[in-house]
Amino acid sequence: MSLNHLPGMETSAVSVLKRAVELDQSSRFQESLVCYQEGIQLLMDVLKAVKDDSKKVHYREKIKKYMDRAEQIKEHLNKAKEEGKYHEQIKISDSDTGFSYEVLFKPYINEGLTEVWVEDPYIRHIHQLYNFLRFCEMLLKAPCKVKKIHLLTSQDDGDSSAQQVSALSEIKESLQSQSVALDIQYSSTIHDREIRFDNGWIIKIGRGLDYFKKPKGRFSVGYCDYDLRECHETSVDVFHTKHTKTS
CATH class of the missing domain: 3.30.870.30 (MITD, C-terminal phospholipase D-like domain)
Incomplete structure (x- = not known):
């Protein structure tokens, strides 16, 4: 990915992750999980392209935050499915x-x-x-x-x-x-x-x-x-x- 495409990728990541948070807050967990996963992948693509070290740290922190939340949702969904309560x-x-x-x-x-x-x-x-x-x-x-x-x-x-x-x-x-x-x-x-x-x-x-x-x-x-x-x-x-x- 060229640096020219970086702003567009960043904007897409922000949009998808914003939607993930909205769905998460509305308890629409399966949908939010899909958005978190898509947004995280977009952020990882951005991380590979940025050259600034401070930005790299910023994106790594963001990715970890969203990955942690996605993992929590995944565990919650798996538990609900196993118990037949989803x-x-x-x-x-x-x-x-x-x-x-x-x-x-x-x-x-x-x-x-x-x-x-x-x-x-x-x-x-x-x-x-x-x-x-x-x-x-x-x-x-x-x-x-x-x-x-x-x-x-x-x-x-x-x-x-x-x-x-x-x-x-x-x-x-x-x-x-x-x-x-x-x-x-x-x-x-x-x-x-x-x-x-x-x-x-x-x-x-x-x-x-x-x-x-x-x-x-x-x-x-x-x-x-x-x-x-x-x-x-x-x-x-x-x-x-x-x-x-x-x-």
């Missing part, structure tokens, strides 16, 4: 932005993730089908090797029934070309919304995957980039279990 709640307020699937699910995805279960009664209408497709795309781009996705949803009994079946079949075929199997099941009694990862994480979103507001127009900001899309108010409850679902 629970974290994320509140998404009305018209909030910055909650794309990439952002929301990132803290819970790791290299060991291979299988995902999605239970959501509302993967029926066209925008909901696109939401599910975007969720699948997020998994394909994430640092994991998902091989199978299970979808349990309700079947549209109206005029859109054929559209739902056709769209899900197309998604299934497309995922197959990426070496990912999609298992689709329908239930007339499903009500709860839940996403399970085979690494133990369980994410329950009050509104399921359909927590985004309709964009104001086809050429308005947020139409393509879900980080910029306004959200409906909802709660996200995150749990962890050593006993993962297998069927």
Whole structure:
């Protein structure tokens, strides 16, 4: 890294670590841990590039401080997971932005993730089908090797029934070309919304995957980039279990 890039790297590190502290203070520990780890790596890259000895001392102290806190959080999370007591709640307020699937699910995805279960009664209408497709795309781009996705949803009994079946079949075929199997099941009694990862994480979103507001127009900001899309108010409850679902 050249010295010309140093200010930008420093700014990025400060921004990520500030976010880590905010999440830490809000008891959103898994998210804060991810930010601490990213911020620490950025600071270490800066440390390698600086020449001033006093700055080196300053950065070493900062790195140690954040590493100590990250280790404390890691121990707390591991203990909660072992005892089956892990629970974290994320509140998404009305018209909030910055909650794309990439952002929301990132803290819970790791290299060991291979299988995902999605239970959501509302993967029926066209925008909901696109939401599910975007969720699948997020998994394909994430640092994991998902091989199978299970979808349990309700079947549209109206005029859109054929559209739902056709769209899900197309998604299934497309995922197959990426070496990912999609298992689709329908239930007339499903009500709860839940996403399970085979690494133990369980994410329950009050509104399921359909927590985004309709964009104001086809050429308005947020139409393509879900980080910029306004959200409906909802709660996200995150749990962890050593006993993962297998069927």
